[in-house]
Amino acid sequence: MDNNFWKNKPLSDFTEEEWEAVCMRCGKCCLFKQEENNHICFTNQMCDGYDFKTGCCSRYATRLCMFCVKVDMHLLQTEPELLPETCAYRLLLAGKELPDYHPLVSGNPNSAHEAKQTVLEIPNIHSVTEIDDLLHQFDETLKDENCPAEKRMGLLDKIQKLKPVHIAKYPIP
Secondary structure, eight states, X not given: OOTTHHHHSOGGGOOHHHHHHHOOOOOGGGEEEEEETTEEEEEEEEOTTEETTTTEETTXXXXXXXXXXXXXXXHHHHOGGGSOTTOHHHHHXXXXXXXXXXXXXXXXXXXXXXXXXSGGGSXXXXXXXXXXXXXXXXXXXXXXXXXXXXXXXXXXHHHHHTSOOEEEEEEOO
């Protein structure tokens, strides 16, 4: 595959292989979003399907999570705000160049990670599973009459630290 294919044709004409090559594996589309004042706010909470080691979704083929969306032309044309403004698909759709750290430009499949342009650089990032696990643990301590108050308070402190924080905000077109 020619690494410059993206310069020569519209997104809608990409083959499946070309479409997949455009993804930087940054994980930002896996971040949970909140709508606020006609903006989409990306948070530090993310789907637990994201594999921090590979930079890929562990359920990509089936998207079994209720939060998953398929990044395709329909999504780009109807709800582009669900992807960050730095998303390669959004950049190409807008007629912009890919950044130097994009693997198709750099020739290095890890360049987005090396350039610190992935979710790994987001402070206090965590999955919903972590939150659910802590809430379950806290619920169990409430059932246990012998549980020390310090343990409950420690869990509450951890839960408070996992509250969603807005890390990016984009206007809804």
